[in-house]
Amino acid sequence: xxxxxxxxxxxxxxxxxxxxxxxxxxxxxxxxxxxxxxxxxxxxxxxxxxxxxxxxxxxxxxxxxxxxxxxxxxxxxxxxxxxxxxxxxxxxxxxxxxxxxxxxxxxxxxxxxxxxxxxxxxxxxxxxxxxxxxxxxxxxxxxxxxxxxxxxxxxxxxxxxxxxxxxxxxxxxxxxxxxxxxxxxxxxxxxxxxxxxxxxxxxxxxxxxxxxxxxxxxxxxxxxxxxxxxxxxxxxxxxxxxxxxxxxxxxxxxxxxxxxxxxxxxxxxxxxxxxxxxxxxxxxxxxxxxxxxxxxxxxxxxxxxxxxxxxxxxxxxxxxxxxxxxxxxxxxxxxxxxxxxxxxxxxxxxxxxxxxxxxxxxxxxxxxxxxxxxxxxxxxxxxxxxxxxxxxxxxxxxxxxxxxxxxxxxxxxxxxxxxxx
Amino acid sequence: xxxxxxxxxxxxxxxxxxxxxxxxxxxxxxxxxxxxxxxxxxxxxxxxxxxxxxxxxxxxxxxxxxxxxxxxxxxxxxxxxxxxxxxxxxxxxxxxxxxxxxxxxxxxxxxxxxxxxxxxxxxxxxxxxxxxxxxxxxxxxxxxxxxxxxxxxxxxxxxxxxxxxxxxxxxxxxxxxxxxxxxxxxxxxxxxxxxxxxxxxxxxxxxxxxxxxxxxxxxxxxxxxxxxxxxxxxxxxxxxxxxxxxxxxxxxxxxxxxxxxxxxxxxxxxxxxxxxxxxxxxxxxxxxxxxxxxxxxxxxxxxxxxxxxxxxxxxxxxxxxxxxxxxxxxxxxxxxxxxxxxxxxxxxxxxxxxxxxxxxxxxxxxxxxxxxxxx
Numbered sequence: 001x002x003x004x005x006x007x008x009x010x011x012x013x014x015x016x017x018x019x020x021x022x023x024x025x026x027x028x029x030x031x032x033x034x035x036x037x038x039x040x041x042x043x044x045x046x047x048x049x050x051x052x053x054x055x056x057x058x059x060x061x062x063x064x065x066x067x068x069x070x071x072x073x074x075x076x077x078x079x080x081x082x083x084x085x086x087x088x089x090x091x092x093x094x095x096x097x098x099x100x101x102x103x104x105x106x107x108x109x110x111x112x113x114x115x116x117x118x119x120x121x122x123x124x125x126x127x128x129x130x131x132x133x134x135x136x137x138x139x140x141x142x143x144x145x146x147x148x149x150x151x152x153x154x155x156x157x158x159x160x161x162x163x164x165x166x167x168x169x170x171x172x173x174x175x176x177x178x179x180x181x182x183x184x185x186x187x188x189x190x191x192x193x194x195x196x197x198x199x200x201x202x203x204x205x206x207x208x209x210x211x212x213x214x215x216x217x218x219x220x221x222x223x224x225x226x227x228x229x230x231x232x233x234x235x236x237x238x239x240x241x242x243x244x245x246x247x248x249x250x251x252x253x254x255x256x257x258x259x260x261x262x263x264x265x266x267x268x269x270x271x272x273x274x275x276x277x278x279x280x281x282x283x284x285x286x287x288x289x290x291x292x293x294x295x296x297x298x299x300x301x302x303x304x305x306x307x308x309x310x311x312x313x314x315x316x317x318x319x320x321x322x323x324x325x326x327x328x329x330x331x332x333x334x335x336x337x338x339x340x341x342x343x344x345x346x347x348x349x350x351x352x353x354x355x356x357x358x359x360x361x362x363x364x365x366x367x368x369x370x371x372x373x374x375x376x377x378x379x380x381x382x383x384x385x386x387x388x389x390x391x392x393x394x395x396x397x398x399x400x401x402x403x404x405x406x407x408x409x410x411x412x413x414x415x416x417x418x419x420x421x
Numbered sequence: 422x423x424x425x426x427x428x429x430x431x432x433x434x435x436x437x438x439x440x441x442x443x444x445x446x447x448x449x450x451x452x453x454x455x456x457x458x459x460x461x462x463x464x465x466x467x468x469x470x471x472x473x474x475x476x477x478x479x480x481x482x483x484x485x486x487x488x489x490x491x492x493x494x495x496x497x498x499x500x501x502x503x504x505x506x507x508x509x510x511x512x513x514x515x516x517x518x519x520x521x522x523x524x525x526x527x528x529x530x531x532x533x534x535x536x537x538x539x540x541x542x543x544x545x546x547x548x549x550x551x552x553x554x555x556x557x558x559x560x561x562x563x564x565x566x567x568x569x570x571x572x573x574x575x576x577x578x579x580x581x582x583x584x585x586x587x588x589x590x591x592x593x594x595x596x597x598x599x600x601x602x603x604x605x606x607x608x609x610x611x612x613x614x615x616x617x618x619x620x621x622x623x624x625x626x627x628x629x630x631x632x633x634x635x636x637x638x639x640x641x642x643x644x645x646x647x648x649x650x651x652x653x654x655x656x657x658x659x660x661x662x663x664x665x666x667x668x669x670x671x672x673x674x675x676x677x678x679x680x681x682x683x684x685x686x687x688x689x690x691x692x693x694x695x696x697x698x699x700x701x702x703x704x705x706x707x708x709x710x711x712x713x714x715x716x717x718x719x720x721x722x723x724x725x726x727x728x729x730x731x732x733x734x735x736x737x738x739x740x741x742x743x744x745x746x747x748x749x750x751x752x753x754x755x756x757x758x759x760x761x762x763x764x765x766x767x768x769x770x771x772x773x774x775x776x777x778x779x780x781x782x783x784x785x786x787x788x789x790x791x792x793x794x795x796x
Contacts, residue, residue: 108595108694109692112689113466114734134692137596138596138597138599144602145609157522159522198596199594227595
């Protein structure tokens with residue numbers, strides 16, 4: 001029976017290993033270039049968040065594990081590319097940016113905890129992160145309470161504005177309403193609303209119904225499926241029976257794969273009844289299967305094919321860093337833009353202090369891959385061009401219609417008379 | 422099967438008392454003095470899990486009832502507290518923010534009682550206990566146990582999460598309840614208040630631990646262990662095993678509910694992601710890893726696993742889940758008695774070195790062997 005004693009050895013070893021690893025982890029972030037002389041001569045710059053000697057620490061908080069990892073890792077990569085570019089161009093306040101990466105693990109409470117850690121322990125200057133609305137809602141009180149600064153790169157349902165968050169993705173009036181206007185212009189006035197059951201589709205559909213009522217459009221049905229649901233047989237039958245002119249799709253994630261497969265299986269073509277999606281970008285098209293979704297519509301602010309010189313540079317730089325077969329999409333571009341905007345604002349303010357950055361950021365413009373974007377001071381959203389696209393046989397999306405100029409962000413839909421909150 | 426009870430055999434009772442006092446001193450003086458504000462906040466979260474673990478230790482370790490749905494009770498407590506805080510944040514006569522996003526303009530009937538602290542605060546314990554008692558009374562009377570009981574509780578966790586997500590207008594859906602800036606008029610971002618929550622949580626953990634220990638030392642505790650090891654025999658002796666099991670199950674649910682209520686102001690969010698099947702199984706893993714045969718084991722497990730989780734995810738943001746999985750496999754595979762078992766093993770090894778007749782290696786091996794057999 002003596003061997004039992006040795007069997008316990010791996011357990012003890014592993015525990016020791018975990019302890020050592022965690023101890024190393026803490027040191028690794030603080031020991032690099034922590035020269036006190038640099039801050040002392042800087043005349044009060046020691047009080048600026050994130051500044052450690054010749055380095056400025058910034059946080060990156062996306063899901064690197066769990067269901068959202070597939071989308072969020074790509075955004076993280078685009079943000080890291082932008083940070084490389086900022087560093088190559090001389091950094092911020094003449095200091096190089098150093099990224100502290102944390103995993104939100106597709107779990108909203110983890111996002112809140114890691115955000116708190118980035119602000120209070122790592123003392124980063126700003127954080128780039130989040131994807132789902134749930135993760136943003138979980139982080140919002142943390143950034144407000146601890147006076148941090150978050151750059152959130154994904155289109156969302158609107159009805160939110162926080163002094164501690166910059167929204168570089170579209171709000172509803174820059175994506176969903178242009179999508180509806182496009183359908184209306186095409187004479188598609190009978191809509192079927194289909195979404196995953198969480199806050200973004202629910203809120204978006206509430207807004208769509210208000211728009212439809214004011215614009216002579218009819219909503220034939222409104223259906224929700226649980227996140228991750230793959231059973232669409234009944235729903236596809238319902239869509240076929242209801243005969244809407246178009247389907248407005250706010251499904252998220254894996255559900256899209258099953259939905260488009262079963263829709264194609266039922267013989268419904270994009271020519272008879274187009275599906276306009278607001279959560280399917282180039283990254284998702286490959287997962288759904290190009291043959292299942294070719295010809296369908298999307299609404300975004302940016303596509304890999306968007307024709308600007310800045311975009312050609314962005315796509316080339318991304319492929320050079322991460323591989324020639326990579327695709328880029330709207331949230332990645334918004335994350336990339338967020339990094340550049342923050343760097344410009346901090347350089348303009350000559351400080352990483354949140355209030356100073358906020359003051360400098362209002363009205364700032366940047367030649368982004370999607371075209372020129374401008375920060376709207378009061379709402380902290382961007383002026384963005386809306387683009388309706390059609391999915392091509394090569395898996396890329398081609399623009400079929402766009403707004404004549406960047407649309408002013410209106411997260412609370414105050415400028416729309418049909419919206420009563 | 423001889424699993425050591427909570428009293429730890431015939432050792433001098435003062436050992437335990439002095440040990441408890443030392444640990445309490447460490448928790449109440451050492452931890453607040455040495456940890457940063459953020460570190461203490463994390464530690465408070467670990468203590469919440471430790472409270473759940475004490476409950477699972479009682480129901481599973483001592484009572485043999487493996488509940489894979491402890492997240493439901495944790496959630497009931499957490500949501501009861503969250504609803505109260507959310508209504509406080511909304512102000513009188515207003516609905517919480519998420520309701521208006523979902524088109525719910527009037528406060529639902531279910532929410533109305535939670536405007537009052539005197540209903541919400543007792544509810545965090547009473548509701549989970551009542552649900553557990555109701556469920557327990559139904560299934561234990563029908564002699565549902567073992568794997569069937571585990572599956573049933575797991576199904577309960579799945580159903581609870583589907584309900585919470587489906588009724589977004591009434592529950593906050595996937596987002597859960599978040600954005601509480603204050604609780605009971607206290608600013609939650611203020612480190613002093615967080616320190617107070619730490620002391621409350623540590624105090625509750627101590628009280629729950631003593632309650633469980635007291636229960637196990639009592640006549641009831643011996644009956645509970647007897648039911649675990651031979652339910653039919655206890656029945657033939659004239660006791661009603663259903664009542665005995667319902668009490669332990671319901672107390673463990675109450676502890677989970679209490680932990681949920683403390684969790685909300687500390688972490689600032691309660692969401693379905695915290696109480697589904699996976700988190701419920703994680704709660705059981707805490708206990709399995711710490712060692713379910715003692716009452717100290719679950720506490721050690723909860724603290725160790727959560728600490729490992731935090732430190733591994735900080736060090737290896739993209740690969741930490743693999744390491745955590747490895748940790749589980751190695752501990753369960755090589756030390757089925759859990760971390761507390763290692764301590765016990767070390768103690769008996771020490772006794773042997775001293776030539777004490779207390780526990781022979783053969784006894785110890787037999788005990789480990791027994792432990793592998795699931796209750």
